Amino acid sequence: MKDNMYYSTGEFAKRARVSIRTIRYYDKQGILKPSFINESGYRYYTDSDFGKLQKILTLKYLGFSLDEIMDITGNNNDQNYVKQSFQLQLKLVQKKIDELQLIEQSIKDTSKIFDEHQTIDWNKVIDLIHITNMEKDLIKQYRNSVNVDIRISLHKNYSNNPIGWFRWIFLNFLLKPNEDILEIGCGNGELWRVNKEFLPKGCTLLLSDISVGMINDAKKNLINFGDTINFQVFDCHEIPAPDKSFDHVIGNHMLFYLKDREKAFHEIIRVLKEDRYFYCSTYGKDHMKEIEQLVKEFDSRIALSDINLYEIFGLENGKEELLRYFSEVEELRYNDYLIVDKEQAIIDYILSCHGNQHEFLKDRYTEFSDFIKKKLHKTGTLKITKNAGIFRCRK
DSSP states (O other): OGGGTEEEHHHHHHHHTSOHHHHHHHHHHTSSOOSEEOTTOOEEEEHHHHHHHHHHHHHHHTTOOHHHHHHHHOOOOOHHHHHHHHHHHHHHHHHHHHHHHHHHHHHHHHHHHHHHHSSOOHHHHHHHHHHHHHHHHHHHHHHHHHHHHHHHHHHHHHBSOSSOHHHHHHHTSOOOTTOEEEEESOTTOHHHHHHGGGSOTTOEEEEEESOHHHHHHHHHHTGGGGGGEEEEEOOTTSOOSOTTOEEEEEEESOGGGOSOHHHHHHHHHHHEEEEEEEEEEEEOTTTTHHHHHHHHHHOTTOOSOSSOHHHHSOTTTHHHHHTTTOSEEEEEEEOOEEEEOOHHHHHHHHHHSSSSHHHHHTTOHHHHHHHHHHHHHHHSSEEEEOOEEEEEEEO
């Protein structure tokens, strides 16, 4: 048995320096299943399982719940999994360090004021509370950003259209030199990383997002932009800018998340200059429909989204809503589809969605993986419909 690098539960726990109880608990919860169970029911783990355990322990240390750990880790035996595991852990640790450094500096500043004046600057204390609370947002944001990265990767690697999504969007902006541009909900800044060399001369960018973590990611991704770009954390329901400040406002796949679109539209119109443009992207009801059909075939109870975002604001209903606020609205469709030939890419995408799939796949990941493999082996590839586009709106 040991010649094949298998370890009993006790040996595995000892080598990992955790309790047998911990290993059994993760097994029972479906987070870390043994790689092999013999006829007598004895459970054995392999070297690759150490990578999975390391990821679980790191995520637990960083404050993730068991459900969140299940969301992130899934259950696969791909060798690339261990490598990705450590890359994700490193990113999390780096973000944690950034947050702790902010907390450390705030504590030092507050203590210094007290030492000098024997009084507390309560504004500093409020700032400290705010920074400390960012850690909760960090965990939530990081999980979301990992899932977003997985979905972007699928489109990037398997799209049929040689003009990528972010490049196509940019080509439909009516930008001129020396204009002021605002993006709301900028995420990690990928739109501008892809199109940096095409930005007209003299243009200035203000990238905003409600998430501190996303803004930090955007800053790192766009570090070479120089003085042409600024970053700000704010909610687009209240844009901290004077009237008629921008020639263009951009919202990429984010309007369906807003609590009050009417208020946001009024703010966008307020900060737009006369006769200038607002661009917003979304998708329609057939977008990625084959993925949904695939999971439904495996288990009809699975829904990859709690709600259909396209029903809130999509290609089928968005134009009608926008015409209440803008004088002209032009709908532009992105012509593309996916041809996927790797089962793991499909599985990762499904696991990254925000639906109830983990509830029904919790103890069936191996069965589900085999189901996807057989489907793909039968057809060779999976063609996936894309139904996305933008609305170009003139004030």
